Amino acid sequence: GQNIDQPTEMTATEGAIVQINCTYQTSGFNGLFWYQQHAGEAPTFLSYNVLDGLEEKGRFSSFLSRSKGYSYLLLKELQMKDSASYLCAVNPNTGGFKTIFGAGTRLFVKA
Amino acid sequence: GAVVSQHPSWVICKSGTSVKIECRSLDFQATTMFWYRQFPKQSLMLMATSNEGSKATYEQGVEKDKFLINHASLTLSTLTVTSAHPEDSSFYICSARRQGSGANVLTFGAGSRLTVL
Secondary structure, three states: OOEEEOOOEEEEEOOOOEEEEEEEEOOOOOOEEEEEEOOOOOOEEEEEEOOOEEEEEOOEEEEEEOOOOEEEEEEOOOOHHHOEEEEEEEOOOOOOOOOEEOOOEEEEEEO | OOOEEEEOOEEEEOOOOOEEEEEEEOOOOOOEEEEEEEOOOOOOEEEEEEEOOOOOEEOOOOOOOOEEEEEEEOOEEEEEEOOOOHHHOEEEEEEEEOOOOOOOOEEEOOOEEEEEO
């Protein structure tokens, strides 16, 4: 089976740094994605990792360890608009390019 | 950039009727599209993979006769919820993978909120 775990909720302060963890157990692996989803809207792509290491893109960074089945999304200089759900997703490489999503982490940024 | 248009954005229908949702890739071709449903405060559950010119691949537990998927062209996939019931009320989101894209980054439509009375 496929299993992706991430915390349900997190709260952080404006201007701070927050790390959202994700662990996965899937039948295969062909990449891990992070998406941002504001309430009532569609998800938008944030990052993609297929090799071990850190990918940095502005205020957002994503890390992957394939041997540990682990990833994290790091958000720096938090802004109020970063309050959203962050979805960890994996392509298990079972054919057809499908992507499996975790339950999402709801991040609340407070002033 | 890749844009996916989904229509309608919201729909209210009576129990027993059928509802069709369209998903179009506007500026790229998509041989594969995906349909998800999302309940409030929950994540996206993959329902099926829509393949251009062939039958859709449904996930376990998803009734293919209830959720009809047609992918007649490289830019259009449709999801028809047949004989809708209140428990089918949900947020349905389509996504598309850009043909030839190395990374399987998905572009999502804006979603369709279905309410069945």
